[in-house]
Amino acid sequence: MSLTTATAARILRGQRRGQSGEDTDLVWDTFPAVALAKTYNVDAQTGESSACATALLCGVKARYETLGLDATGRFNNCASAVHSKVTSLIDWAHDAGKSSGIVTTARITHATPAALYAHAPSRYWEDDSRVPPTVRRDCKDIALQLVENEPGKSINVLMGGGRRHFLPNVTPDPEHPNREGRRLDGRNLAEDWAREKKKRHLRAQYIHTREQLAKLDPRNVDYLLGLFEYSHMEFNAERGAAADTEEGAGATGNAKAEDPSLADMTRVALSILTKNNKGFFLLLEGGRIDHAHHYNNPYRALDETLELETALLAALEKVNPAETLIVVTADHGHVMTFGGQATPRGHPILGSDTVPSDIDGLKYTTLLYGTGPGHSEPRALPFNGTLPLSVDAVHAAAVPRQWSTHGGEDVPVYALGPMATVLFTGVVEQSYIPHAIAYAACLAHHARRCVDSFNYTKPQIKLPSCVPPEVSSVSAADETRNDASGRRVIVASSVMSDERGTRTSATVSLQTDVHFIFAFYAFILLIHNRVLNDMYYTGVSL
Numbered sequence: 001m002s003l004t005t006a007t008a009a010r011i012l013r014g015q016r017r018g019q020s021g022e023d024t025d026l027v028w029d030t031f032p033a034v035a036l037a038k039t040y041n042v043d044a045q046t047g048e049s050s051a052c053a054t055a056l057l058c059g060v061k062a063r064y065e066t067l068g069l070d071a072t073g074r075f076n077n078c079a080s081a082v083h084s085k086v087t088s089l090i091d092w093a094h095d096a097g098k099s100s101g102i103v104t105t106a107r108i109t110h111a112t113p114a115a116l117y118a119h120a121p122s123r124y125w126e127d128d129s130r131v132p133p134t135v136r137r138d139c140k141d142i143a144l145q146l147v148e149n150e151p152g153k154s155i156n157v158l159m160g161g162g163r164r165h166f167l168p169n170v171t172p173d174p175e176h177p178n179r180e181g182r183r184l185d186g187r188n189l190a191e192d193w194a195r196e197k198k199k200r201h202l203r204a205q206y207i208h209t210r211e212q213l214a215k216l217d218p219r220n221v222d223y224l225l226g227l228f229e230y231s232h233m234e235f236n237a238e239r240g241a242a243a244d245t246e247e248g249a250g251a252t253g254n255a256k257a258e259d260p261s262l263a264d265m266t267r268v269a270l271s272i273l274t275k276n277n278k279g280f281f282l283l284l285e286g287g288r289i290d291h292a293h294h295y296n297n298p299y300r301a302l303d304e305t306l307e308l309e310t311a312l313l314a315a316l317e318k319v320n321p322a323e324t325l326i327v328v329t330a331d332h333g334h335v336m337t338f339g340g341q342a343t344p345r346g347h348p349i350l351g352s353d354t355v356p357s358d359i360d361g362l363k364y365t366t367l368l369y370g371t372g373p374g375h376s377e378p379r380a381l382p383f384n385g386t387l388p389l390s391v392d393a394v395h396a397a398a399v400p401r402q403w404s405t406h407g408g409e410d411v412p413v414y415a416l417g418p419m420a421t422v423l424f425t426g427v428v429e430q431s432y433i434p435h436a437i438a439y440a441a442c443l444a445h446h447a448r449r450c451v452d453s454f455n456y457t458k459p460q461i462k463l464p465s466c467v468p469p470e471v472s473s474v475s476a477a478d479e480t481r482n483d484a485s486g487r488r489v490i491v492a493s494s495v496m497s498d499e500r501g502t503r504t505s506a507t508v509s510l511q512t513d514v515h516f517i518f519a520f521y522a523f524i525l526l527i528h529n530r531v532l533n534d535m536y537y538t539g540v541s542l
Contacts, residue, residue, distance in 0.1 A: 001333065001334065002411060004337060004367075005336060006026070006305070008298065008338055008367060009306055011024065012302045015348065020346030022345060026306075027316070028414040031326075031415055033416070033420040034425070035424045035427070036426075037413050037433060038430055041055075043064055046407070047430075049406075050111035051063060052331035052430060053112040053114075053115035054068055054086070055430040055433075056331055057088050058086045058087065058088045058431075060086045061430075066123070067119065067123045068115055068118050068119035069081055069085060069086065069119055069120075073121055074121060078132075086119075088116045088434075089434050089438070089527075090116045091150075092444035093441075094154055095444065095447075097276075097278040098278050100155050100273075101272070101282045102116060103265045103266055103283065103311075104160035104283070105160065105288045105304070105307075106287025107165065107287075108158055108159070108160035109146065109162050112285055113285060116151070117151050118149075118152070120139065120145075121139065123142075126141060126142045126162070127142075127143050127164070127183050127184075143165040143189055144187075147189045156223055157224045157268075157269040157272050158226065159224065159228070159269065160228070160287075161228060162229070162230075163229065164181050164231060165183070166181065166190045166227060167181025167183060167190070168180075168181050168183045168184075168185075169181055173230045175229075176230050190208075190225060203221055203223065204223035204224070206224075207226045209258070213226060213265070214260075216268060218268055222275070224272060226260075232291065233259045233288070236307040237299070239258075262284065262286065262308060262310070262311040263311045263313075266282075266314045267314050269282060270318040279441075280515050281516050282526040283524075284311055284524040286304050289304040290334070294372070296372040296374035297393065297395070298367045299350055299392075299393060301336070302349070311524070312326075312517075315524070319517065319526060324417050324517060325417035325437060326516070326524065326525070326526055326527075327437065330412070332407065332411065333411050334406060335407050336368070336395075336407075337369070338366060340353045348389060350365070350393070351365065351366070352366070352388050360379065362379055364396060365382060365396065367395055369404055370399060371398065372401050373397065374397035375400035375401075410427065417527075418441075419439070420440075441527050515528005516528060
């Protein structure tokens with residue numbers, strides 16, 4: 001999601017409240033720390049979701065459409081994945097004894113959430129039917145990795161869509177009996193997940209409906225798998241409620257309400273995760289913002305953005321920002337633009353400009369796309385003949401494509417909580433973000449920062465417990481070396497290396513147990529630790 005989406009969503013929020021909208025603030029607009037992140041991939045100028053998520057959640061730039069692998073991993077090449085796997089923020093959180101959770105409106109096996117637990121040379125290997133038969137023994141599909149491998153099988157809360165990748169191809173979906181699962185191995189992975197937890201005497205529950213979620217008692221559940229849709233979860237507009245800060249406001253007559261809201265899932269997730277006195281990690285993803293933009297459908301894109309804000313507000317009711325680091329960012333941007341000719345204040349953000357084109361005399365919407373299905377000849381307003389303010393309106397695109405491209409621009413990073421104003425500022429590599437989070441939360445290679453005997457006045461020692469920051473940003477994809485373990489790694493400059501320079505004269509209070517929430521707006525990341533120490537450090541060296 002781009003800055004354009006954030007600006008337009010902010011205006012829409014205000015206009016739904018009867019205001020002009022331009023001076024409205026979304027919750028992340030009030031955060032004290034803001035940065036910009038570069039979203040390119042190792043081999044692509046414009047970033048793609050799985051590679052961007054690998055950078056954002058694992059701290060390593062990756063190749064286009066690969067997942068949880070460093071730059072030596074090649075697309076669709078199973079053999080290349082063997083020695084290119086990288087650890088993620090969830091691995092680091094588990095090593096510190098924290099609980100973890102993923103809440104998304106996309107499939108739980110989709111590109112962004114899967115980067116936290118899976119390693120695949122193709123983001124499309126969500127079940128075994130998509131993995132080439134010749135490599136199925138060597139490269140597990142993403143859903144199978146979630147259920148069988150670490151860190152996936154130790155994640156406490158998993159909620160989203162994607163039942164089709166967990167069910168056999170002969171098993172009807174429980175809510176859509178005319179559809180079957182997609183697995184060829186005959187396994188029901190949802191049942192396997194529950195069986196494995198029972199074998200370990202863990203309090204676990206599998207659910208697939210909104211009603212089951214509403215009845216769940218978080219006090220009696222430590223592990224939760226919620227798969228609420230066959231594929232992605234419904235758009236908020238299809239759930240029957242236009243997103244607003246006050247839940248239920250703006251409800252329409254076409255209520256579906258079969259899927260829980262992102263806010264509903266967030267509340268339950270935090271009720272489970274906050275039971276751990278060592279803290280937690282939670283990823284919240286508004287995964288359908290991206291899909292609506294691909295359709296050139298700004299109504300749903302902005303509505304999903306506001307739904308994500310509602311979820312973050314729900315999270316803030318349950319956590320203390322003094323001990324919870326909250327990071328809101330996106331994996332990539334989109335090609336939606338926002339402009340107008342003397343457009344008055346308070347003009348409907350989804351409407352057409354007041355001044356028509358001075359070339360063809362036709363009106364145009366103030367929100368337009370560079371590429372996508374909204375292209376038409378002659379130009380139409382909007383392309384599919386609906387009113388611009390309609391839920392289904394497809395806005396005009398300059399270049400025809402069945403599916404719009406991503407944007408290649410930097411994306412914003414908003415942060416609130418421990419060390420936010422020290423770590424999140426300026427223009428950074430996307431792969432810098434998880435290392436900054438690890439620093440604030442004393443995770444992985446920064447675990448020693450919160451040990452009392454450690455000398456805080458000296459630059460940090462880089463520990464080998466995760467991928468070192470020097471390889472987190474690749475600028476020369478073909479330059480390689482062998483590290484001490486013999487693994488082939490990329491050598492490149494990075495904003496995380498000592499070349500970036502330490503921040504001086506910055507005295508800040510450090511936290512030993514920082515919880516964290518990552519909100520992708522695409523997502524929000526919450527990182528939380530309960531124990532706070534009054535330790536001070538001058539200068540930050542990642």
